Amino acid sequence: MSAELTDLTAKAAIDAIAAGDLDAAELFGAYRAAAAADELNAYTWVAEDTPDLGVAADAPLRGVPLAVKDLFCTRGVPSQAGSRILEGYRPPYDATVVAQLAAAGTSLLGKTNQDEFAMGSSNENSGYGPVKNPWDHTRVPGGSSGGSAAAVAAGLAPWALGTDTGGSIRQPAALCGIVGLKPTYGSVSRYGMIAFASSLDQAGPFARTVTDTALLYAHMHGRDERDATSVGRPDEIALPTGERLDGIRLGVPDTLTGEGVEPGVMAAFAAALETARSLGATVEQVALPHADHGLSAYYILAPAEASSNLARFDGVRYGARSEAGDLLSMYTETRHDFFGDEVKRRILIGTYALSSGFYDAYYASAQKVRTLIARDFDAAFAGVDLIVTPTSPGVAFPLGAKTEDPLSMYLNDAFTIPISLAGIPAISLPCGLSEGLPVGLQLAGPAFSENRILEAAHALERAFAFENTPSRIGGGAAA
């Protein structure tokens, strides 16, 4: 079978189907077989049959299969958000973005594993077991959208949906050697996404190329009257064609000194900057004086919002229930028995930060720091077009390496979190290897600058020539 089919980019598959050279059902069948044989635990549900592709095959995305992170509601299909408290939950409706992409012609291939309620950076917080990194099966794929990233990297899906709250698209994209875009907050509807931190959560695409990433995002954005925080884009998304970076000013945060970053990651980052210069870009330092406080602000705001959002899981209307003699015990035991450790930790932090006597010191302060961080980015973008950093301070780490120390796990997201707090878009694309494992480059721009980001990423992708064809990567020492 068909390594050739599952090696195709989504764009190449769409063009082949449109030209009559490839049958959409044959493509779906190849991916369905690959996904059903998944050895990475990337999927929590895979479609049993090839759907009726009659209508989809005429739509712009031509019936090409799509993997969807478990926390998106999919009508009649398990949507468990990586949590045992939602085991077996089959929503009565589709998330807006799932419906939009179905209308554009994607076919639902499967639901992908994730950290429970998107809380995590390694996928080890899933209630359904960790996902393995396709480059090395003894290592994590990153998180929280680890199943989506691993599936795309391994050729178990041509592209996938993820969500990013503090880095949950960009970091797993980096650790799995693929492309992931965290769009401008509000540009994609959150309706039907099982909520973690509502002021930060944003859906976005994973793919193996910048072009596929742009193509999927082009069919995801738009204002939705069911999400009052959604806004329309000022422009449409164009497929990128950039080959040069002439006149592009790249900014490197002056706090990025290499401290806390693996040497191999800094070396790949330095080489990426050299490549950018060779394409015509200029590189300068920018000041982001409050970015270092981003992690602290985030670990107040996100748990505070989560503690409120997760109050809905009470064993009454859906999900699991623990039997107990009285109502209060039913609530407290259900939440004890079916939430995992990280979720409990964040509920407690968030409840503490919102509780009487601590609200001003924690939550109100964090909201003010958020203002300062957003202003820092505004000021920086007055002088540069894009800000560049490594996506993650390290490459994929061994399974189990950080599970005992929540704080060290949180530090994985030091470069992605400030951008999330500012609500601005950023992409991660693979720029090289360190210790034989992928390193991601993060490019961030002002709100709604996705086209600028995608153009630059496209030019860099051509120059990096990073090999991530599924049949040619990893499998890893212990595969």
Next chain:
Amino acid sequence: MIDRTQVLHVARLARLQLSDEEVGRMSTELSSILGHIETLAALDLSAVEPTAHVVPGAGRLRADEVRPSLPREVAFENAPDVADDGFRVPSPQA
């Protein structure tokens, strides 16, 4: 520093039962995390407005019109216990 009493107080607010072992572990872990967060206290934030929401132009509401909602039987499909067209729960005073 978050001691066991504070962990139990917050857990009660969050309607979350914790085992004895969990109370001890959470006390240690939350203290470590909140210790890191304490760095915010060094900033002078007195003149800064808080940000609850980052995107201008959001928050437009749709017209307040009656529309069909989920049929009752569909809303019950995922419920752990249904009785008499309602969600059944244990008595608050059992």
